[in-house]
Amino acid sequence: MPTDTATRPSPSALTARLPERVxxxxxxxxxxxxxxxxxxxxxxxxxxxxxxxxxxxxxxxxxxxxxxxxxxxxxxxxxxxxxxxxxxxxxxxxxxxxxxxxxxxxxxxxxxxxxxxxxxxxxxxxxxxxxxxxxxxxxxxxxxxxxxxxxxxxxxxxxxxxxxxxxxxxxxxxxxxxxxxxxxxxxxxxxxxxxxxxxxxxxxxxxxxxxxxxxxxxxxxxxxxxxxxxxxxxxxxxxxxxxxxxxxxxxxxxxxxxxxxxxxxxxxxxxxxxxxxxxxxxxxxxxxxxxxxxxxxxxxxxxxxxxxxxxxxxxxxxxxxxxxxxxxxxxxxxxxxxxxxxxxxxxxxxxxxxxxxxxxxxxxxxxxxxxxxFWPGQKLNQTAEVATAVAARTSPKDTVLVWGMHPELYWLADRRPATRYLTAGFLTNYSGGKDDQKVGEQYSVSNAWQTFDAELAKGLPEVVVDDSGTAPYQPGMVPRIESLLDTHYEVVGITGDTVIYRLRKG
Structure with missing residues (x-):
């Protein structure tokens, strides 16, 4: 008795039925x-x-x-x-x-x-x-x-x-x-x-x-x-x-x-x-x-x-x-x-x-x-290393603040941001490729610092990653960030030009 496969048209037969223009x-x-x-x-x-x-x-x-x-x-x-x-x-x-x-x-x-x-x-x-x-x-x-x-x-x-x-x-x-x-x-x-x-x-x-x-x-x-x-x-x-x-x-x-x-x-x-x-x-x-x-x-x-x-x-x-x-x-x-x-x-x-x-x-x-x-991956390797360190020092329920221009750290570390402003640019007007003028707290997005302070008032991030290097928004040039780090955090790791801070206990 013939099977279904024996009577089923072959792919080539189905293709042949298509119009020639197709x-x-x-x-x-x-x-x-x-x-x-x-x-x-x-x-x-x-x-x-x-x-x-x-x-x-x-x-x-x-x-x-x-x-x-x-x-x-x-x-x-x-x-x-x-x-x-x-x-x-x-x-x-x-x-x-x-x-x-x-x-x-x-x-x-x-x-x-x-x-x-x-x-x-x-x-x-x-x-x-x-x-x-x-x-x-x-x-x-x-x-x-x-x-x-x-x-x-x-x-x-x-x-x-x-x-x-x-x-x-x-x-x-x-x-x-x-x-x-x-x-x-x-x-x-x-x-x-x-x-x-x-x-x-x-x-x-x-x-x-x-x-x-x-x-x-x-x-x-x-x-x-x-x-x-x-x-x-x-x-x-x-x-x-x-x-x-x-x-x-x-x-x-x-x-x-x-x-x-x-x-x-x-x-x-x-x-x-x-x-x-x-x-x-x-x-x-x-x-x-x-x-x-x-x-x-x-x-x-x-x-x-x-x-x-x-x-x-x-x-x-x-x-x-x-x-x-x-x-x-x-x-x-x-x-x-x-x-x-x-x-x-x-x-x-x-x-x-x-x-x-x-x-x-x-x-x-x-x-x-x-x-x-063969594109060089040194910066990515450093970012991945920092993300691994952040994940090791936090739990999934903890929040993290990345003070820099590399928001991929949040994603690679699989940790929630402590603020809606994922880069320091929103709070300082810094932008890659521009000069150092008009960079600082006073040039932030409208009401950004008030919103930022309100977010941190609900709970400080467990870890702060300072990825600013020598940029014009480094903590020493932004008093609020400098005060935040000096008052509540201690250095727990340095990778390249990136510094990892952790919230002080007690």
Whole structure:
């Protein structure tokens, strides 16, 4: 008697029944390739528990939220809420002991970005350009310091919505474009800069097609406002959302006086990104130079008609990277989609062959991949050693205060923070990459010290970790912290430039 397996169709027979366009179609062939490339380029992300303080901050936030914390009240940050909620959701499903689920989702975000870029490029310059755009983006996506490209942080998860907003706009789907801009902004504020090219395309569409612009603008505005209103009014506290996401970062984003250091970081990261992208930036630069040198600028956008919106997008991204004058490497991820499309357009419409472009990009990617694998881990090792010491000197019910800029200590030690302010920056206005001016108690976030004192009045932390080193917020320069340590604590350990204090008994 025949069994079920004998009559069941084989996998090859099932595949043969699929329509030919699905079996051998463009996306059926391209997406698996991009998925494999996204995974391979970001394998190093799984090689260490934490890559950046942002990951540590998000992980600690997620644990606080899971313990009953309230975002923008007892859990605070200057960032929008989508990524903290994503961390919290992953921890609820997979546990909070590892960031591998977030790293996996980050690979998915890179893949989604690559597919969307491929769709845009394919629509403009054909199938080959589409595939090249997806591949070149993934090769470029690790073309900065590994701490900036291998971490599961804000910019990575912002990119799919940003590219989707542009794609919807060029297809005149204004409501969807507005929603995508909102999602991008709710991941990181500077993601909202993509609204500029969206509005540019809306204006150009109305201008050239002779259609009213007001209905399209109304759809875009409604799509943008609805998700933000939902989050700000219903899912969080409106006053807290407004302060922490919109109005409360003035001093943090101010222009420092050490402009040489600022310019060094800005142009240094530009140079790294340019070196990684030189394969397609060189043809792009040559094409722009020839047109400016030998031909008059187009009068009404005819000659640049297929790329002017991309230049507007790039300009908006440059402005977004410059906001706050910090110029951290991970900010430059926002530039990559527009740069890739401009480069692909230059190669597709020029005399340059694809092979040298792809070969150079692959070689550069290999260099940055190897850099990530062998990236020095001394600071992480020290942080892990301190976290182990803190865990050994405390119990799970004890609280800890980390006086520094490395909130990953809380997560690695698996101990609750004694305060909602997870870095000393909230209490002193210190920010990495700025000078020592406007750093001190008097420059703190509004009412931060009153809140901090009230939190410690409920119970002093069992351990205080002074991770300030020689920074301008070290305890000797912040009287309240100095008094706290002198009055209630004793030194129980020193690791590198980090000092561990424990609460005196009796």
């Amino acid at each position: 079996r051998v179609g463009y996306w059926t062939r391209l997406v698996p390739l991009l998925a494999l490339l996204a995974a391979v380029t970001h394998i190093p992300s799984f090689l260490r528990p934490v890559w950046s303080p942002d990951e540590g901050y998000l992980a600690t936030q997620a644990r606080m939220l899971a313990d009953g914390g309230v975002l923008y009240d007892t859990v605070v940050d200057r960032k929008p809420p989508l990524l903290p909620w994503l961390y919290q959701a992953c921890f609820a499903v997979f546990g909070s002991g590892s960031l591998w689920p977030l790293r996996t989702l980050a690979i998915g975000a890179h893949l989604a970005t690559a597919v969307l870029l491929a769709s845009i490029a394919r629509g403009r310059w054909g199938n080959r350009a589409g595939g090249a755009a997806g591949v070149l983006y993934l090769l470029l996506s690790i073309g900065l310091s590994p701490e900036d490209t291998q971490a599961a942080t804000f910019e990575v998860f912002m990119l799919p919505a940003m590219v989707a907003a542009f794609r919807y706009a060029e297809r005149r789907r204004w409501l969807a474009a507005g929603i995508a801009v909102a999602l991008c902004s709710l991941t990181k504020q500077t993601g909202g800069a993509v609204m500029l090219p969206v509005l540019w395309m809306l204006y150009q569409d109305a201008r050239w097609r002779g259609v009213p612009w007001r209905p399209a603008l109304a759809k875009t505005s409604f799509g943008f406002a609805l998700p933000i209103a939902l989050v700000a009014v219903i899912l969080t506290k409106p006053k807290g959302f407004l302060f922490w996401v919109v109005t409360g970062s003035g001093d943090y984003a101010s222009f420092g006086s050490n402009w040489l250091q600022m310019l060094g970081r800005a142009f240094g990261n530009w140079a790294i990104l340019a070196a990684a992208a030189l394969g397609f930036l060189a043809p792009l630069g040559h094409r722009v130079w020839r047109r400016l040198r030998h031909r008059p600028l187009p009068v009404r956008g005819e000659e640049y008609g297929s790329t002017v919106d991309l230049w507007v997008w790039l300009l908006s991204s440059v402005v977004a990277v410059s906001v706050g004058f910090h110029f951290y490497g991970h900010y430059y991820l926002q530039l990559m989609p527009a740069l890739v499309l401009l480069g692909v357009g230059a190669v597709s419409t020029g005399a340059v062959r694809w092979k040298p472009v792809l070969v150079y990009s692959a070689v550069a990617c290999t260099f940055f991949w190897g850099l990530a694998v």
